[in-house]
Every structure is written in C-alpha cells, then in structure tokens.
Amino acid sequence: MKKKMISMMLCAAMTAAMLAGCGGNNAADTSAPAAEDGAGEETPEAEAPEAEAPAEENTEAEDASAAPADGTLVMATNAYFEPYEYYEGDQVVGIDVEMAQAVADKLGMELKVEDMEFDSIIPAINSGKANIGVAGMTVTEDRLKNVDFTNPYTTATQVIIVQEGSEITGEADLTGKTVGVQLGTTGDIYVSDMDGVTVEQYNKGMDAVQALTTGKIDAVVIDNEPAKQFVSKAEGLKILEEEFVTEEYAIAIAKGNEELLGKINTALDELTADGTLQAIIDKYITAE
Numbered sequence: 001m002k003k004k005m006i007s008m009m010l011c012a013a014m015t016a017a018m019l020a021g022c023g024g025n026n027a028a029d030t031s032a033p034a035a036e037d038g039a040g041e042e043t044p045e046a047e048a049p050e051a052e053a054p055a056e057e058n059t060e061a062e063d064a065s066a067a068p069a070d071g072t073l074v075m076a077t078n079a080y081f082e083p084y085e086y087y088e089g090d091q092v093v094g095i096d097v098e099m100a101q102a103v104a105d106k107l108g109m110e111l112k113v114e115d116m117e118f119d120s121i122i123p124a125i126n127s128g129k130a131n132i133g134v135a136g137m138t139v140t141e142d143r144l145k146n147v148d149f150t151n152p153y154t155t156a157t158q159v160i161i162v163q164e165g166s167e168i169t170g171e172a173d174l175t176g177k178t179v180g181v182q183l184g185t186t187g188d189i190y191v192s193d194m195d196g197v198t199v200e201q202y203n204k205g206m207d208a209v210q211a212l213t214t215g216k217i218d219a220v221v222i223d224n225e226p227a228k229q230f231v232s233k234a235e236g237l238k239i240l241e242e243e244f245v246t247e248e249y250a251i252a253i254a255k256g257n258e259e260l261l262g263k264i265n266t267a268l269d270e271l272t273a274d275g276t277l278q279a280i281i282d283k284y285i286t287a288e
C-alpha cells in the first residue's frame with residue numbers, strides 16, 4: 001500500500017494556497033459550490049444544539065472583546081466529526097473533548113466547548129474568542145502561519161469513500177470524477193489540488209457522505225476514523241484500502257501564547273505518560 005507522508009500534504013496545502021492566491025482554475029472551480037452549500041444548509045442544524053445555551057448564540061459574530069474569562073479554557077471545535085467530537089443529545093462528546101477536559105483539569109481551568117464551522121476555528125482563536133482549537137485538526141504548514149500547534153496527540157489518514165459497486169479503486173481513478181470533502185479540511189485542500197477532479201465542498205462530512213449515497217457525487221475524501229463512523233451509518237458505502245496521506249492532529253493555539261502552549265504540552269506529556277490519553281482514545285476507537 002502506498003502511503004504518502006505529511007510532507008506531501010504540506011506541499012499540497014501550499015500549492016493549493018498558491019493556486020487560490022493566483023486565481024488558478026482548481027481553486028476557482030471549487031469556491032463556487034462552497035457558497036451554495038454553505039449558508040442555506042448549515043444555519044438551522046448548527047443552531048439547534050446550541051439552544052441549551054441561549055446566551056452564547058451570537059458568539060460567532062463577536063470580536064476580541066469577547067475574550068474568554070480568566071480560568072475558562074474555551075475550545076473551538078466542529079462537532080460533526082465522530083469519534084473526535086460529536087453530539088450526544090445536546091452535549092458535545094468525543095476524544096477531543098475528553099482530552100481537552102483532562103488538559104483543563106491539569107491547568108485548573110474550566111472547559112467550555114464552542115461548536116462552529118470548521119473554517120471558523122482558526123479565526124476564533126485569532127480573535128481571542130477561543131483559547132484552543134481541538135477538532136481533529138491536522139498540522140499543516142499553511143495553518144502554522146496563522147496559529148501555533150501543540151505536540152501532536154494522534155496520527156490519522158485521509159481515505160476515499162465510494163459506493164460499494166464503484167469502479168473507483170484508488171486515487172488514480174478519481175480523475176474525471178466529482179469528489180466531496182468537508183470545506184476547509186486537508187481533504188479539501190488535497191483534492192482541490194488534483195488535476196481533472198471536480199471538488200464539491202460541504203460544511204459537514206456527513207453531508208458529503210449523504211451526497212455520495214444518493215449518487216450526486218462519486219467519492220468522498222475524509223479522515224479515516226470519521227469515515228468509518230459515516231460509512232457504518234450509511235447504506236451501500238465502503239472505504240478504499242488505499243490511504244491518501246498520513247497526518248498528525250494537534251491542538252491549535254494563538255501565535256505567541258508561549259505560556260499556554262507550554263502548559264498544554266506539559267499536560268499532554270503527562271496524559272501520554274500515565275496512559276490517560278490512550279485510554280480516552282481506546283474508549284472511542286476499537287483497535288482492529
């Protein structure tokens with residue numbers, strides 16, 4: 001099996017960014033569906049789970065003046081990414097949430113989870129609205145220009161999901177096809193950079209998977225663990241064995257916040273050394 005390493009991903013990310021900057025074809029093609037898929041679908045679903053916290057309803061519109069209170073560690077995430085973060089009733093649970101809770105405990109802080117669009121997470125950190133971004137977020141060169149990352153807490157891969165009878169057996173077969181991704185993710189960056197592939201961007205991974213189920217698109221590229229969850233909940237889909245890219249997830253923090261970065265890295269080291277982190281992962285992911 002062919003496995004490309006993270007450096008490939010970084011190259012792809014940088015190339016995609018350059019294309020976007022130059023108004024290259026790929027980037028121009030892909031920006032259109034995002035706008036369509038975005039506004040209309042997201043709002044009603046995204047607001048429903050927040051009903052339990054009416055005071056927070058407008059937080060996304062707030063600016064740096066809404067900086068988190070002392071003693072509160074605000075975690076920005078996108079809670080449609082099981083098993084890392086997802087809703088159980090009106091509560092956001094998952095590996096990232098439990099890990100962040102364990103970190104907050106070590107720091108003597110109270111954890112507050114803010115659910116938002118994936119591509120709002122880095123802006124939320126930079127505006128001071130959130131202290132940390134924990135969202136199965138892959139470390140990329142591009143993101144490192146805007147935020148710092150802690151030491152990685154897990155590795156992941158991008159995989160391809162197709163319909164069971166699909167003629168697509170690997171990355172090479174995606175040429176001429178329409179591929180769904182979650183907007184702003186590494187899967188999006190990677191597929192957007194592929195020649196001859198049409199990208200459809202969705203606000204949630206599950207929306208892409210649904211489009212695949214109905215035959216609207218030919219494949220979905222997404223992180224391996226959420227892919228397993230989505231496929232298990234859908235009919236007639238499978239994950240191809242070929243893995244696209246190996247990545248590392250880490251916690252994002254505002255640039256220059258060395259103190260918090262140091263404290264969280266120490267907490268992560270301790271949680272790794274005493275087995276807590278692995279226990280949290282094992283609770284959500286069954287080893288194969």
Ligand code: ARG
Nearest residue numbers: 078081135136137138185186
């Ligand atoms: N690992 C991918 C990335 O960093 C996807 C993360 C999506 N996370 C989420 N909570 N929706 O781009």
